[in-house]
Amino acid sequence: MKKHTYAILLAAAAFACLAQPAAAQDKPWHALGRTATPAEVAAWDIDVRGDFKGLPKGQGSVSKGEQVWEGKCASCHGTFAESNEVFTPLVGGTTPDDIKSGRVAALAKGGVPQRTTLMKLSKVSTLWDYVNRAMPWNAPKTLSTDEVYAVVAYILNLGGVVPEDFTLSDKNIAEVQEKLPNRNGLKRFDGMWETKGKPDTANVACMKNCAPDPVIGSFLPDFARNAHGNLAEQNRLIGAARGADTTRPAPVALEAGAAKKPAPAAKARPDVADAKQLLATNSCTACHAVSNKILGPAFRDVAAKYKDKDKAESYLVTKMKGGSSGVWGTMPMPAQGQLNDADAKVIAQWLMAGAK
Amino acid sequence: MSTDLTKLIGRIVKAPENFLGEGELEEARKARRGFMGKALAMGAGVASAALAAGARAADGEDAILTLPEHSKTLGQPVAALGYGMPSKWEKNVQRRDSPGLTRVPQSSVSFTPLQGLFGMITPSGLHFERHHQGWHDIDPSRHRLMVNGLVRQERVFTMDDLMRLPSVSRIHFIECGANTGAEWGNVALPTVQYTHGMLSCSEYTGVLLSTLLEMCGYDKKKGKYVLAEGADGSSMTRTISIERALDDVMVAWAMNGEMLRPENGYPLRLVVPGVQGVSWVKYLRRIEVGDQRYDTKDETIHYIDLMPDGLHRQYTSVQECKSVITTPSGGQTLLDKGYYNITGLAWSGRGKVKRVDVSVDGGRNWRSARLESPTLSKALTRFNIDWVWDGSAAIIQSRAIDETGFVQPKLNQLRAVRGTKSIYHNNAIQSWKISANGEVSNVQVS
Numbered sequence: 001m002k003k004h005t006y007a008i009l010l011a012a013a014a015f016a017c018l019a020q021p022a023a024a025q026d027k028p029w030h031a032l033g034r035t036a037t038p039a040e041v042a043a044w045d046i047d048v049r050g051d052f053k054g055l056p057k058g059q060g061s062v063s064k065g066e067q068v069w070e071g072k073c074a075s076c077h078g079t080f081a082e083s084n085e086v087f088t089p090l091v092g093g094t095t096p097d098d099i100k101s102g103r104v105a106a107l108a109k110g111g112v113p114q115r116t117t118l119m120k121l122s123k124v125s126t127l128w129d130y131v132n133r134a135m136p137w138n139a140p141k142t143l144s145t146d147e148v149y150a151v152v153a154y155i156l157n158l159g160g161v162v163p164e165d166f167t168l169s170d171k172n173i174a175e176v177q178e179k180l181p182n183r184n185g186l187k188r189f190d191g192m193w194e195t196k197g198k199p200d201t202a203n204v205a206c207m208k209n210c211a212p213d214p215v216i217g218s219f220l221p222d223f224a225r226n227a228h229g230n231l232a233e234q235n236r237l238i239g240a241a242r243g244a245d246t247t248r249p250a251p252v253a254l255e256a257g258a259a260k261k262p263a264p265a266a267k268a269r270p271d272v273a274d275a276k277q278l279l280a281t282n283s284c285t286a287c288h289a290v291s292n293k294i295l296g297p298a299f300r301d302v303a304a305k306y307k308d309k310d311k312a313e314s315y316l317v318t319k320m321k322g323g324s325s326g327v328w329g330t331m332p333m334p335a336q337g338q339l340n341d342a343d344a345k346v347i348a349q350w351l352m353a354g355a356k
Numbered sequence: 357m358s359t360d361l362t363k364l365i366g367r368i369v370k371a372p373e374n375f376l377g378e379g380e381l382e383e384a385r386k387a388r389r390g391f392m393g394k395a396l397a398m399g400a401g402v403a404s405a406a407l408a409a410g411a412r413a414a415d416g417e418d419a420i421l422t423l424p425e426h427s428k429t430l431g432q433p434v435a436a437l438g439y440g441m442p443s444k445w446e447k448n449v450q451r452r453d454s455p456g457l458t459r460v461p462q463s464s465v466s467f468t469p470l471q472g473l474f475g476m477i478t479p480s481g482l483h484f485e486r487h488h489q490g491w492h493d494i495d496p497s498r499h500r501l502m503v504n505g506l507v508r509q510e511r512v513f514t515m516d517d518l519m520r521l522p523s524v525s526r527i528h529f530i531e532c533g534a535n536t537g538a539e540w541g542n543v544a545l546p547t548v549q550y551t552h553g554m555l556s557c558s559e560y561t562g563v564l565l566s567t568l569l570e571m572c573g574y575d576k577k578k579g580k581y582v583l584a585e586g587a588d589g590s591s592m593t594r595t596i597s598i599e600r601a602l603d604d605v606m607v608a609w610a611m612n613g614e615m616l617r618p619e620n621g622y623p624l625r626l627v628v629p630g631v632q633g634v635s636w637v638k639y640l641r642r643i644e645v646g647d648q649r650y651d652t653k654d655e656t657i658h659y660i661d662l663m664p665d666g667l668h669r670q671y672t673s674v675q676e677c678k679s680v681i682t683t684p685s686g687g688q689t690l691l692d693k694g695y696y697n698i699t700g701l702a703w704s705g706r707g708k709v710k711r712v713d714v715s716v717d718g719g720r721n722w723r724s725a726r727l728e729s730p731t732l733s734k735a736l737t738r739f740n741i742d743w744v745w746d747g748s749a750a751i752i753q754s755r756a757i758d759e760t761g762f763v764q765p766k767l768n769q770l771r772a773v774r775g776t777k778s779i780y781h782n783n784a785i786q787s788w789k790i791s792a793n794g795e796v797s798n799v800q801v802s
């Protein structure tokens with residue numbers, strides 16, 4: 001490099017230092033990316049923190065919440081948010097005493113079949129934030145701000161936290177926080193938060209004669225042998241071991257070589273979408289079973305009802321895509337907007353053919 | 357040789373005739389004729405082939421003596437598969453969900469088939485899945501990462517921007533906090549796939565989160581935490597301390613040399629080494645710097661550890677030292693008595709695995725296993741140890757020790773502190789029972 005070129009470059013570099021932040025000098029990638037606009041930040045920065053930072057202004061009554069609930073929430077969570085058919089129950093297991101103490105007694109005592117959301121919830125902001133960002137299940141982020149307030153109010157009313165005539169708002173939400181049944185039920189444990197935290201368990205690396213003869217305290221019962229499918233199909237067909245053939249009882253003794261009999265290969269998943277696959281991938285099976293009623297009617301019952309009806313196929317397609325209520329009871333079926341016409345037809349035809 | 361020869365038929369054994377006397381040889385021939393007779397009865401179509409094989413059996417094994425088609429024909433061309441697939445013979449090695457665990461497959465788990473894997477890297481197609489509201493295949497040209505909150509400049513990055521930044525490539529394990537969670541109270545699951553399969557290990561490539569935070573001028577005084585948020589329907593959020601965020605946390609786009617798979621967060625996910633999988637937010641769209649923890653759903657209602665006094669521990673996230681034997685393991689059956697290479701995996705969210713001990717007598721006596729290299733911080737480590745099975749019932753266990761000196765606890769030690777009602781962070785020593793019939797099953801010992 002010629003001397004004068006070098007000098008010019010040095011001068012240019014000095015100028016650049018003046019014109020740009022110091023970091024750009026040794027970190028030349030610092031210019032990548034761009035400033036976010038206020039509208040962009042507002043569109044994405046939706047989180048609501050425990051101190052209610054981020055909570056938008058608004059309000060919603062328990063009765064408004066009940067309306068939203070019946071249309072958009074009850075099909076999964078049950079009318080009283082108590083259902084365990086699809087998800088863990090939201091409400092139940094808390095008492096008026098818990099609301100006073102801020103600790104859910106059943107968590108220590110046991111005796112409840114499942115730990116509900118309200119039994120664990122320590123911050124009302126958490127409930128608001130989650131309903132707002134992720135509900136309803138198949139159409140997240142579609143509730144208005146006031147609808148979110150209303151749904152939260154309805155859930156809290158079902159749990160006995162607020163009265164029936166209550167209207168939840170950004171003004172009174174901090175007071176509601178002070179009534180949550182498990183508001184004092186969480187504690188932080190830095191031992192497992194920090195990489196260098198102090199563990200709460202300890203063992204010693206003994207090598208010889210460490211323990212008395214082991215006693216087996218728990219094992220899988222024979223009736224569960226095939227509960228996870230044939231384990232022979234879940235292991236490689238070569239190597240040091242095979243999967244046990246769990247469609248048959250365990251052999252009484254080692255059958256040397258028996259394991260080398262050709263094991264069945266895993267069934268390949270169907271390439272084409274058939275009706276049952278569609279039912280699973282679209283979560284229809286969350287509410288419907290083939291032969292028994294869950295939240296919605298059994299597929300067989302639907303099949304029987306529409307067996308000989310004119311235009312039943314197009315009727316069922318409309319019902320699936322647009323939602324339905326009042327035909328099979330009070331529980332409405334939410335619209336399945338994600339379902340395309342072709343897939344809806346496959347399901348309808350399967351129903352018309354007897355749901356087998 | 358007193359072995360019942362009828363049981364040897366059909367097995368691959370070293371030409372037994374070499375070790376037999378006259379009388380025994382005749383017995384073996386009779387037995388083989390019996391076997392061939394059965395084969396003939398079963399299917400006339402294969403009779404001639406079976407006869408030919410039978411005729412040759414005395415000279416050696418048919419797999420050698422009859423040249424296979426692949427030795428005598430033209431094979432497939434290059435690029436027959438634009439993106440290669442595993443052998444058709446490997447169809448049994450698949451991710452699987454656990455029957456009855458969840459009612460909807462979009463909010464569920466599929467487990468990595470640890471019993472079928474080798475070494476320390478999990479093939480990307482077998483990486484476990486945990487979706488909270490289904491997965492998407494996102495158009496990367498429209499994906500953005502926003503950094504906001506307590507920063508001098510709130511910024512937006514395209515994938516182009518991110519992939520131009522100085523990148524790092526590092527190997528780390530990811531384990532769901534609920535891995536082995538069904539086994540707190542009692543044995544619930546049959547195989548290592550279901551007990552330990554929410555565990556994978558990959559090489560990740562991405563930019564350090566510290567690089568992005570510095571670029572945005574994070575507030576070094578007030579910034580104590582960051583919030584990570586996903587772009588999918590569930591928009592998962594988790595709080596991470598600023599110390600961790602500035603340490604080894606990565607914003608990654610690649611896994612095992614290729615872009616992330618959609619099921620694992622394509623095109624962008626957070627990598628939080630040593631920390632439970634829920635913090636590794638997929639489809640990452642936003643990082644916010646704040647001065648308080650965020651108390652999100654997955655750190656206030658879920659991923660909290662219920663203790664015996666009814667309090668829940670919140671913000672437990674480090675995956676402590678743990679190991680498991682993957683072969684022989686539950687649901688497998690051993691081929692015969694004799695030599696086995698006991699093999700498994702060990703890991704620690706606090707650093708490197710220093711040692712792994714193995715017991716074949718239910719924890720009375722232990723021997724140290726061989727650790728395969730490399731042994732990396734917050735990565736899976738493969739261990740192997742020799743064992744000769746004498747055909748009697750045995751209980752095999754592994755016990756890992758990490759570089760902090762922490763020794764993986766026994767189940768009763770874990771229960772003594774944390775009870776049996778928790779779902780999360782079960783890192784107890786796993787016991788597999790080998791029965792005299794060769795079957796391996798999941799047991800808990802005291």
